[in-house]
Amino acid sequence: MFPETFTGDHLIGVTGRAFRDGLVSVECFNPRDFAMDRHRTVDDKPYGGGPGMLMKVAPIRKAIHNAKEAATEAHVSPDVPTEASKGASKKMLPEVVYLSPQGQPLTQGDLAEWALKGSVVLVCGRYEGIDERIIESDIDREVSIGDFVLSGGEVPAMAVIDGVTRLVPGAVGDRDSVTQDSFSSGLLDYPQFTRPEEIEGRQVPEVLLSGDHGKIERWRQKQALGKTWEKRPDLIRARSLTKIEQQLLDEYLAETVKK
Numbered sequence: 237m238f239p240e241t242f243t244g245d246h247l248i249g250v251t252g253r254a255f256r257d258g259l260v261s262v263e264c265f266n267p268r269d270f271a272m273d274r275h276r277t278v279d280d281k282p283y284g285g286g287p288g289m290l291m292k293v294a295p296i297r298k299a300i301h302n303a304k305e306a307a308t309e310a311h312v313s314p315d316v317p318t319e320a321s322k323g324a325s326k327k328m329l330p331e332v333v334y335l336s337p338q339g340q341p342l343t344q345g346d347l348a349e350w351a352l353k354g355s356v357v358l359v360c361g362r363y364e365g366i367d368e369r370i371i372e373s374d375i376d377r378e379v380s381i382g383d384f385v386l387s388g389g390e391v392p393a394m395a396v397i398d399g400v401t402r403l404v405p406g407a408v409g410d411r412d413s414v415t416q417d418s419f420s421s422g423l424l425d426y427p428q429f430t431r432p433e434e435i436e437g438r439q440v441p442e443v444l445l446s447g448d449h450g451k452i453e454r455w456r457q458k459q460a461l462g463k464t465w466e467k468r469p470d471l472i473r474a475r476s477l478t479k480i481e482q483q484l485l486d487e488y489l490a491e492t493v494k495k
């Protein structure tokens with residue numbers, strides 16, 4: 237309902253560049269453009285009463301269907317072509333994603349999937365949301381960006397667009413910074429340091445000044461494991477550790493208890 241949000245004019249940095257270069261694009265389908273009455277009504281009352289309004293069913297459904305149709309053009313199958321499928325252009329439908337606090341947590345894997353597939357339909361709710369039957373019939377997946385409530389789905393959609401954009405080949409100069417970033421490994425990032433060497437008595441860890449790249453890599457892996465264990469133990473539980481990783485984490489814990 238607020239297409240002005242998605243012009244991309246405000247975008248800076250890698251996402252702004254990717255938009256201007258046409259590596260990614262956003263097309264908006266405004267429910268109001270599909271409203272038939274003379275007031276172009278897009279809201280409706282909830283059955284059972286209570287505060288607030290819901291999105292009117294027909295306009296949001298028509299907007300979703302039109303978006304799906306348009307996105308089908310841009311959509312590519314991520315499948316590696318086989319002898320059988322070669323040339324046979326399968327009409328792949330884009331995933332229709334509804335952003336809401338009731339959704340499953342958004343993951344880096346979701347973003348990677350949508351970047352690879354070439355298109356995704358993001359449904360931005362307003363008011364108190366949409367009729368449950370639309371979720372059942374027209375939404376493939378309900379996804380949340382966190383346990384808090386915003387006033388509409390536009391900001392969550394922008395978060396998705398930003399996260400997908402930096403995974404689009406060519407959008408970020410250094411591919412390594414994308415493949416090595418936090419969560420690709422299922423762990424938090426290791427701590428980072430820049431100049432000066434000392435800030436109010438706090439020194440840059442000596443190993444980072446050593447020039448020994450093997451040692452630095454080992455230290456960073458150990459830090460990533462240790463920090464994740466401290467700050468997000470749920471991520472450690474969700475992931476099995478290799479023998480080497482377990483050993484590094486044990487070392488981190490032994491070294492940290494000392495201090």
Ligand code: 4GY
Pocket residue numbers: 335336337339361362363364365366379380381382383384385386387388389392
């Ligand atoms: N949190 N994660 C979120 C949100 C706003 C009423 C439905 C969230 O994804 N979306 O808070 N969305 C609501 C507002 C309609 C979307």
